Amino acid sequence: MTRVTLQYYAQLREQAGASSEQVSTSAxxxxxxxxxxxxxxxxxxxxxxxxxxxxxxxxxxxxxxxEGDTVVFIPPVAGG
Amino acid sequence: xxxxELTAAPVDLAAQREAxxxxxSGGFCAFEGWVRxxxxxxxxxxxxxxxxxxxxxxxxxxxxxxxxxxxxxxAASAVHRVGNLAIGDLAVWIGVSAPHRxxxxxACRYIIDEIKHRLPIxxxxxxxxxxxxxxxxxxxxxxxxxxxPHAHGHHHHPHTVVPAHxxxxxxxxxxxxVGAQCLHAVxxxxxxxxxxxxxEQKSFTPDYSRQVRLREVGEGGQRKLAxxxxxxxxAGGLGVPVISYLxxxxxxxxxxxxxxxxxxxxxxxxxxxxxxxxxxRKVDLAARRVARLNPSVEVVTYEQPLHAGDIADVFTGYDLxxxxxxxxxxxxxxxxxxxxxxxxxxxxxVYQYEGQLQVVTAEPGEPCLRCLWPDPPAPALAGSCVxxxxxxxxxxxxxxxxxxxxxKLLLGLPQPADHALQLVNLLDGTxxxxxxxxxxxxxxxxxxxxxxxxxxxxxxxxxELERHFDRLDAAVQSGYAIVDVREPxxxxxxxxxxxxxxxxxxxxxxxxLRHLExxxxxxxxxxxxxxxxxxxxxxxGVDAWSxxxxxxxxxxxxxx
Numbered sequence: 269m270t271r272v273t274l275q276y277y278a279q280l281r282e283q284a285g286a287s288s289e290q291v292s293t294s295a296x297x298x299x300x301x302x303x304x305x306x307x308x309x310x311x312x313x314x315x316x317x318x319x320x321x322x323x324x325x326x327x328x329x330x331x332x333x334x335e336g337d338t339v340v341f342i343p344p345v346a347g348g
Numbered sequence: 349x350x351x352x353e354l355t356a357a358p359v360d361l362a363a364q365r366e367a368x369x370x371x372x373s374g375g376f377c378a379f380e381g382w383v384r385x386x387x388x389x390x391x392x393x394x395x396x397x398x399x400x401x402x403x404x405x406x407x408x409x410x411x412x413x414x415x416x417x418x419x420x421x422x423a424a425s426a427v428h429r430v431g432n433l434a435i436g437d438l439a440v441w442i443g444v445s446a447p448h449r450x451x452x453x454x455a456c457r458y459i460i461d462e463i464k465h466r467l468p469i470x471x472x473x474x475x476x477x478x479x480x481x482x483x484x485x486x487x488x489x490x491x492x493x494x495x496x497p498h499a500h501g502h503h504h505h506p507h508t509v510v511p512a513h514x515x516x517x518x519x520x521x522x523x524x525x526v527g528a529q530c531l532h533a534v535x536x537x538x539x540x541x542x543x544x545x546x547x548e549q550k551s552f553t554p555d556y557s558r559q560v561r562l563r564e565v566g567e568g569g570q571r572k573l574a575x576x577x578x579x580x581x582x583a584g585g586l587g588v589p590v591i592s593y594l595x596x597x598x599x600x601x602x603x604x605x606x607x608x609x610x611x612x613x614x615x616x617x618x619x620x621x622x623x624x625x626x627x628x629r630k631v632d633l634a635a636r637r638v639a640r641l642n643p644s645v646e647v648v649t650y651e652q653p654l655h656a657g658d659i660a661d662v663f664t665g666y667d668l669x670x671x672x673x674x675x676x677x678x679x680x681x682x683x684x685x686x687x688x689x690x691x692x693x694x695x696x697x698v699y700q701y702e703g704q705l706q707v708v709t710a711e712p713g714e715p716c717l718r719c720l721w722p723d724p725p726a727p728a729l730a731g732s733c734v735x736x737x738x739x740x741x742x743x744x745x746x747x748x749x750x751x752x753x754x755x756k757l758l759l760g761l762p763q764p765a766d767h768a769l770q771l772v773n774l775l776d777g778t779x780x781x782x783x784x785x786x787x788x789x790x791x792x793x794x795x796x797x798x799x800x801x802x803x804x805x806x807x808x809x810x811x812e813l814e815r816h817f818d819r820l821d822a823a824v825q826s827g828y829a830i831v832d833v834r835e836p837x838x839x840x841x842x843x844x845x846x847x848x849x850x851x852x853x854x855x856x857x858x859x860x861l862r863h864l865e866x867x868x869x870x871x872x873x874x875x876x877x878x879x880x881x882x883x884x885x886x887x888x889g890v891d892a893w894s895x896x897x898x899x900x901x902x903x904x905x906x907x908x
Binding site: 279282313314321344345 | 585586587673698702725
């Protein structure tokens with residue numbers, strides 16, 4: 269299990285009900301992690317609509333998770 | 349029958365009065381404004397009125413319509429003179445006929461107050477000493493604002509006043525996309541601007557000393573701002589601080605794009621407007637606000653949203669663009685046009701308590717919006733202020749940050765070397781800067797320019813086929829026949845709640861649709877199949893349109 273800190277923006281924050289959380293996950297990549305979270309929180313946005321960043325750098329969805337990573341999921345938002 | 353006129357010739361009073369006669373009239377009230385021989389202690393020898401004609405007529409007609417609705421009068425007319433007038437000449441005439449005297453008096457008072465307050469008419473006073481001054485024809489006091497709230501049946505400004513769009517074809521709304529872009533230039537510099545502060549009138553010279561004092565700005569920086577042309581797309585929550593700060597800073601030319609009228613629900617975040625402005629076009633309100641804030645700024649207004657067919661042309665007239673709409677499609681369109689015309693673009697957007705900020709420099713090798721998110725998500729997934737809510741200061745903060753980025757670019761202030769997406773969460777008080785690696789973005793798909801060109805071409809083609817509606821009943825009201833081109837099982841899962849013809853996209857009959865003798869709006873789940881079917885139907889002479897974004901883009905698919 270890998271312990272990671274997650275930060276959510278916009279609709280993801282709303283659907284998760286929190287702007288951040290710490291989780292222990294068996295997911296190995298960011299893609300697997302998002303699928304796991306989608307099932308848990310009912311996230312409506314597909315991966316194609318999102319950017320992901322790890323430790324303040326944008327990242328590839330196939331990146332492997334490491335202990336202590338801070339992962340941020342970012343959808344584009346429309347309001348003005 | 350209401351009529352507002354601007355005229356350079358003397359007014360025929362008898363004819364004006366005659367035109368207001370009505371069998372139901374029990375009272376007629378007229379007001380005449382004359383040129384007097386003194387103003388604010390100075391002897392005046394004559395006057396010259398100059399009007400921004402199109403806007404003045406549109407606004408004048410709106411004022412007459414408001415007075416008619418507010419006070420329930422039968423007819424109202426107004427005539428305003430332009431050009432040179434001598435002492436004693438009639439400058440403005442207002443006439444109202446109504447069933448009873450009270451409405452006639454009140455409506456007449458309302459019209460003259462609003463004309464003085466709202467019409468873009470400038471008065472040049474010639475003084476006996478031989479000099480002259482331009483005086484803005486605006487008053488701050490309006491009698492109807494002092495009326496008790498329920499003194500009459502129509503207290504509020506009408507909320508339904510919408511700008512009239514010329515119809516260019518048989519189809520409803522066609523004018524909105526194929527009509528020529530409405531463009532008004534308001535040059536105040538040429539009018540030797542004067543402003544009125546209370547009773548005192550003086551010529552206004554902007555004072556930029558507080559910013560010129562900054563070592564990085566100086567007189568050289570101020571000249572750069574005066575020479576700069578900036579386009580602000582959207583005069584709403586983000587646009588209000590952007591327009592205010594850039595006008596205050598002395599940016600020479602501000603282009604302002606907005607197709608909306610002000611709604612009461614805008615006021616909690618769009619702080620340069622007030623309750624009296626409801627129902628008026630935001631571009632006009634913003635232009636008026638800039639004229640008062642800094643009359644040396646030239647304002648160009650665009651009262652229709654930019655579209656794929658004209659956006660690149662418009663961008664080439666500006667040094668910098670600030671995108672402030674609440675619309676993802678507009679943001680992507682602006683991104684593509686910025687990249688293609690090498691115009692720097694400052695993007696921001698907000699969601700509830702947070703926001704995003706990105707500067708697209710539009711220089712080769714530097715990242716654009718599509719480098720992050722190659723395509724916008726379906727509109728229904730993106731969220732907007734309408735659906736998701738937003739706290740007023742959030743666009744205020746992000747718009748202020750956009751103004752700052754714009755000034756940094758125009759002045760050439762020091763910048764971080766990398767390009768980043770900035771995320772701001774105002775609930776947590778956190779902000780993070782995520783550097784964007786351009787080599788992982790559009791570079792993988794031929795580069796930003798190639799990607800932007802393809803996207804703009806696609807938007808152009810789609811735009812010619814599509815109609816945008818939040819609710820299908822609005823489409824029905826506009827005269828469209830709705831044709832559901834989805835498969836029966838899809839329709840069963842999410843039926844449309846308006847009368848529609850069912851015709852799966854594989855089995856469309858042009859003959860049937862042609863006989864409807866109405867424009868048809870094709871609807872599918874996402875807008876793809878309907879766009880394809882629209883193209884085929886048009887080749888067979890059917891006046892067909894595709895619902896942009898399909899059922900997924902409707903405000904509430906279950907009830908629309």
